[in-house]
Amino acid sequence: MMSLHRRVALSAALVLGAFVVLTSVALEQAFRESAESARGERLLAQVYLLLGAAEEDPAGQLTLPEPLPEPRLGLPGSGLYAQVTDAEGAVVWRSPSAVGLNVPFRGALQPGERRFERRADATGKDYFVESLGVRWATGASPRELTFSVAEDLTEYLQQIRRYRTALAGWLAVLAVLLLAVLWLVLRWGLKPLRRVATEVAAIQAGRQERLKGEYPEELRLLTENVNALLTHERAQQKKLNNALADLAHSLKTPLAVLQSMVDQNVPAASPSRAALDEQLARMGRLVEYHLQRAAAGRAVTLSGPVAVRPVAERLIATLAKVQRDKPVLAAVEVDGAPVFRGAEDDLMEVLGNLLDNAYKWCRSQVRVTAARDEEGLRITVEDDGPGIAPGHAQQLLERGVRADETVPGHGIGLAVVRDVAGAYDGAVAIDRSPLGGARVTVRFRD
Template sequence: MGTAPTLSIHQRLLLAASLVLSAFLGFTGLALDKAFRSASEEAFQARLYSSVYALLAAAEEDQAGGLRMPDLLTDPRFNRPDSGRYAQVRDRSGDYLWQSPSSLGRDLGLIRDRQPGESKIERFKLDDSAAMGLSFGVAWEDFQGRELHYVLTVVEDLKPLQEQVAAFRDTLFLWLGGAALLLLMVQGWVLRWGLRPLREVAQALTEIESGSADQLQGDYPKELNRLTSNLNSLIRHAQARQQRYRDSLGDLAHSLKTPLAVLQSVSEGESDEQPSVRKSVREQVDRMNQIVSHQLQRAAASGRTVLTQTVPIKPVVERIAGSLDKVYREKGISWRIDIVADCHFPGDEGDLMELLGNLMENACKYGKGLVRVRAETGRDLHICVEDNGSGIPQDQVEAVLRRGHRADQQQPGQGIGLSVAADIALAYGGRVEIGAAQELGGAVIHLYLPMR
């Protein structure tokens, strides 16, 4: 089954913004529509009360002192048939005493008795259309002092109100829809502008992949600086590692020329000196093994990567010390390990094992039984390995860092330990320094590695 296409960041943000904006404008439109409808109905009801008060103000007395309405009212809608505004006056028994010319032939249906001063607004059907009416109880005193009760009713068709609310709703949602469309267009442009640095990074990576560039270059926002810096570190690491392989292969090919030439010469010669031939062959084979071992270790150095976890140093030192105790059991190595628990190596554990293994083995090999290992962190990681041997003469410091050179020719080995350590340190942007141990009297090897 095919998987659904993954939405881009731009599409996701635009979709989320569209949903939020639509929901917000939708709720806003509903709230405004409800508020307008409520305000319109309140104004409609207030107009009904105003009509009732206007009718009461226009009321007159008949010959007996009872209530009488004039033939024509000041509000022309009461005088025009089917105008949508109607008025009636009934007594307590429900009999008509008066009705406006606009309501002739209509039964408004509000026959309920009302106490003087009591009023009630009702909705009902009038000629198959919605209407709203106000019934108002009135007390009227005639000439004989009797109190007469009347019910004054004003009814108005709701169609104009409904049309007004519908027109407002159409206009409101038209404007809100236009505003939503405009805001979405602006949002799309803003997102495109805001995500442009990511597209530039992707384009730069494409150029690196095609070989037209070797680094991410450009002025990126601070949110992307860490990303581009880490990507550049990874790229530099890959380039440096590839270069180390090239250099190692070149050095290997160049270094093997002489031993191979000697072996070829020996194999083509017709000498009867078999012991000397075997010795020569063995020496050249040992030399080739030494060269191959050194170049492989040099090429395998991982170097710093931004994704490598830090490695606690003290457990690694203790593990190596335990292994070296077995190798140099006859010397009875005494260890002084001065490393705090939170001291970490910013790289690959295999590289740390190779570094410390070479330095600590040299200290065991050339020392007289006492080795001190210290480590501390600040801006840089500083690892120090000291021994109580005869030390390294100052004029041989540079030489011992070169492959195949040993300060003490009496000791067995290939002379590549410090060279491998120096290569690994260089891969991490660090360095190896050699000095004299003030306290123990032998050699001291300083390893400096940047923490960042």
């Protein structure tokens, strides 16, 4: 799952990106409207210049002096064009810059009417056109005229591109600065959470027993509850260990006394001797099983990580001494340095039972493998013995069930392994090993 820091940073970056894009669109639109308005005012000023310079000759024709008030109007194709039309739309005067061009001037307007618009010619080229209707009272008889000034969009579009480039640069710089500030704010704001994670890791590693830092109000309830939970967990674990020790002492001693009395007072040939031995052995197995199950049923999730290889090698060395009359080639193969996140006693319980069974049933070879993946720790113990029939594998995970009654044991080893794995939300699987014997795989989920 994505970390909280990355999640908040990504969300903020997306919001900031959307804000920058929307801001750039809004600013560009505002600049376009402002630029168009400025163009209209400038073109209107050109219209007023033409009105001020226009005269009527003795023949009653409208004339404008040479040179014109705006030099661009006298240059063909300059981008600025002017035209005067009468009330019927006939051209009275046209600037030299518009010669040979089909500029889309506005038709006749009523006196006092003003129009500023964006118009396109027959080729699709756009122009800004400013038109003003006037009543020309100079001369023998008044008449209605429309003065129009047009400008192509070349300069306007260049201005928009320059603005867009500058805007993009400044917004990019602003976005980078805001992201840097946001990153610093996030690091400062999430610092208490990182400190909690560091302290929890220290508790797991055994370097401290509780959360010690001062935390903000929003985290104080969490840290206080974690400390209370840790204190309660240790007290309960101590109480349980003491109770188990007392129970083991209370039950094992009477059973040993009963077994001794049976050995001394009941002849081996007596018909009741076999039944007594069987029931006493069964009671011993049940006591052993329930004691180990109670101890295995509590996963210690805040214990420091336990390296698998040293524990496996230590158990193999012990078994090699116990069964020194049986030469066994034992190998430990691990991928990297896998660790068990739990109590070391639980790991020794699992590996001890599995290796004990493997040594009992193997011919000459035992192999232990361990590796971690995204789901947790996987430990496999296999041998080259006779193996376990597929239909019998699940039964061996039940208490008191043994593969061979002639081999010493209580029949609770695999059941204890199953219970320890279950306490860590894990599972046990039994199948055929490439070595020829049984392969038992235990998975512990983190």
